[in-house]
Amino acid sequence: QNTEQTYWMRDREVVIARQEPDNAHFANYIRLASPYVSNPHARIRQNSTTGQFELASFSQYETRLNEQVVPRSAPE
Numbered sequence: 001q002n003t004e005q006t007y008w009m010r011d012r013e014v015v016i017a018r019q020e021p022d023n024a025h026f027a028n029y030i031r032l033a034s035p036y037v038s039n040p041h042a043r044i045r046q047n048s049t050t051g052q053f054e055l056a057s058f059s060q061y062e063t064r065l066n067e068q069v070v071p072r073s074a075p076e
Contacts, residue, residue: 007030009044009046010028011027011028012045012046012048013028013043013044013045013046014028014029014030014043014044014045015028015029015030015040015041015042015043016029016030016032016037016040016041016042016043016044017029017030017031017032017037017038017039017040017041018031018032018033018034018035018037018038018039018041019031019032019033020039022039023039023040036061037059038058038059038060038061040058041057041058041059041063042055042056042057042058042059042063042070043055043056043058055070056073057070057071057072057073058072058073059072
């Protein structure tokens with residue numbers, strides 16, 4: 001839909017996922033109604049040591065950050 005939204009992180013870690021009934025009870029999930037979003041799609045975490053943000057991609061499609069494709073992360 002090419003829309004922009006802002007989400008404020010309330011937890012040290014948030015997961016971006018497709019809006020599905022099985023993930024509705026997770027408080028730290030950002031659920032998007034899109035066929036292009038995997039379930040889960042990506043995780044954003046703030047490193048408690050460095051204060052920097054880390055991105056892990058789990059998408060079966062692709063994850064982009066600043067229009068650059070992020071390589072798929074290992075499950076661990």
